[in-house]
Amino acid sequence: MDTAHLRLAVIGLGYVGLPLAVEFGKRRAVVGFDVKEERLEELRRGSDRTLEVSSEELREAVHLSFSGDLEALRECNCYIVTVPTPIDANKKPDLGPLLSASESVGGLLKKGDLVIYESTVYPGCTEEDCVPVLEEYSGLKFNQDFFCGYSPERINPGDKQHRLTDIKKVTSGSTSEIADLVDRLYSEIISAGTHKASSIKVAEAAKVIENTQRDVNIALVNEFAMIFNRMNIDTQAVLEAAGTKWNFLPFRPGLVGGHCIGVDPYYLTYKAQKIGYEPKMILAGRKINDQIGRYVAHRFLEALPQKCTIAGACRVLILGLAFKENCRDIRNSRVFDVIEELRLGGCQVDVFDPLVSETDAEREFGLSLIPELKVGDYDGIVIAVAHEVFKEMGESSIRALGKSTVVIYDLKHIWEKQQAELRL
Numbered sequence: 001m002d003t004a005h006l007r008l009a010v011i012g013l014g015y016v017g018l019p020l021a022v023e024f025g026k027r028r029a030v031v032g033f034d035v036k037e038e039r040l041e042e043l044r045r046g047s048d049r050t051l052e053v054s055s056e057e058l059r060e061a062v063h064l065s066f067s068g069d070l071e072a073l074r075e076c077n078c079y080i081v082t083v084p085t086p087i088d089a090n091k092k093p094d095l096g097p098l099l100s101a102s103e104s105v106g107g108l109l110k111k112g113d114l115v116i117y118e119s120t121v122y123p124g125c126t127e128e129d130c131v132p133v134l135e136e137y138s139g140l141k142f143n144q145d146f147f148c149g150y151s152p153e154r155i156n157p158g159d160k161q162h163r164l165t166d167i168k169k170v171t172s173g174s175t176s177e178i179a180d181l182v183d184r185l186y187s188e189i190i191s192a193g194t195h196k197a198s199s200i201k202v203a204e205a206a207k208v209i210e211n212t213q214r215d216v217n218i219a220l221v222n223e224f225a226m227i228f229n230r231m232n233i234d235t236q237a238v239l240e241a242a243g244t245k246w247n248f249l250p251f252r253p254g255l256v257g258g259h260c261i262g263v264d265p266y267y268l269t270y271k272a273q274k275i276g277y278e279p280k281m282i283l284a285g286r287k288i289n290d291q292i293g294r295y296v297a298h299r300f301l302e303a304l305p306q307k308c309t310i311a312g313a314c315r316v317l318i319l320g321l322a323f324k325e326n327c328r329d330i331r332n333s334r335v336f337d338v339i340e341e342l343r344l345g346g347c348q349v350d351v352f353d354p355l356v357s358e359t360d361a362e363r364e365f366g367l368s369l370i371p372e373l374k375v376g377d378y379d380g381i382v383i384a385v386a387h388e389v390f391k392e393m394g395e396s397s398i399r400a401l402g403k404s405t406v407v408i409y410d411l412k413h414i415w416e417k418q419q420a421e422l423r424l
Contacts, residue, residue, distance in 0.1 A: 003185045006114070009033055009076040011101050013043065013066070015050050015329065016118060016153040017082035019164045022053050023189040025064025031073055032066045040066045049357070050328060052157065070104055078114045078185070079105045082153065084259060085119045086331075091266045093122065095129060102130045106137025109146050116149040116182060120264050122271035123205040126150050127174070142174070149173045149182035150200040152207030157258075158327030168192045172203035211264040212282055217251045218261070219285030222292050225253040225424050229299065236413055236423060253424045254412065255296070255334035255384070256289040258323035262332050293337025296382075296411060296424065300338075301345045303407050303422055304380050314347045317378045317401060320385025321353040321361060321369070325412070328355045335384045336365050347380075354389055378402040383420075386412035395419050 010021040013034040021032040043066050046055045083097040117126050131142045140146050151171045156162050169190045173179030183196045197203040225235040242248045256262050269279045323333040342349050350370045361367045391414050410420035
């Protein structure tokens with residue numbers, strides 16, 4: 001089945017949708033849709049605040065246009081949905097954005113149209129949750145009048161080595177012919193190649209276990225760290241020694257946040273519980289990783305000077321708020337857990353992250369970032385995110401921000417062991 005007849009619309013222009021729209025837009029007509037007019041305006045000016053796409057790449061996407069009007073998608077016949085799939089306050093899947101997008105697309109569907117989902121979901125979600133919405137709002141019949149595909153996103157925000165085109169793409173379709181079509185479509189832009197899954201459910205499951213596996217492995221090394229800290233053994237040295245064996249997995253301890261690793265496991269456990277299975281290892285890993293921020297803060301408080309027992313007497317600087325290095329995204333950043341616990345412990349906390357928008361920090365966490373660093377102000381410093389800018393500062397510059405008795409917690413292991421008072 002040829003892809004030449006496909007006229008694409010990409011729904012959602014965040015970390016996932018924009019790179020996809022740009023790559024396709026270099027080769028074929030694409031309409032990029034987003035509900036945020038501010039986002040559309042900056043993209044039209046050739047600027048991407050997420051830093052995932054450069055101004056040059058936006059200029060190269062000569063066939064890409066942007067719109068916040070659903071009517072602009074009326075001539076499209078292939079809709080790629082890339083909206084977020086978060087969890088709610090009870091750590092249950094929040095399908096609101098996904099179902100809302102499905103309603104919008106359903107209102108546009110015509111006979112023969114194709115809807116491809118990229119959002120991370122639990123196995124069965126596309127066909128059991130999204131398709132009924134598409135049918136209701138279109139009045140059409142699934143796999144007779146319209147068809148679906150699923151090709152999970154594998155974007156790694158901030159990673160300039162592993163970008164969209166360099167990562168093998170899993171594809172799938174609701175019929176064998178549609179699976180071939182979806183696979184051919186993505187093959188146009190993915191230089192790393194594609195893997196055609198045998199069904200949509202297989203593709204959904206493959207995606208959700210990728211991050212679940214990583215989450216469980218990080219939880220394991222986080223537990224190693226908590227044990228070795230009690231034994232006064234350097235965790236990093238232990239991992240380096242164990243890593244000399246060829247099949248030892250190179251995971252490192254740390255905060256686990258963001259909109260993928262800290263979220264996706266809950267999609268799988270939700271579905272498992274729905275079908276009568278109580279997942280144990282996955283939830284145990286989530287419990288460990290969800291408490292690491294508090295563990296870091298309490299260990300840091302114990303190491304601070306004696307005067308910090310007096311409420312408000314200690315000043316602490318947090319370097320980094322993003323959920324990972326060299327990235328502006330702060331969604332579900334667990335650095336905030338550290339900040340909250342330090343404040344509860346009586347510390348005055350300043351947060352500095354030159355990559356993060358002040359507006360985003362205020363909206364997401366109610367935080368006011370400090371605009372610049374001051375020398376000699378702090379009793380304690382936590383290097384919470386391994387931004388290149390912090391690595392380039394070096395030990396002397398960071399240590400100079402503190403008082404003579406400053407305690408530095410190198411949470412991301414950017415220094416050698418002897419350079420920092422504490423490491424995870």
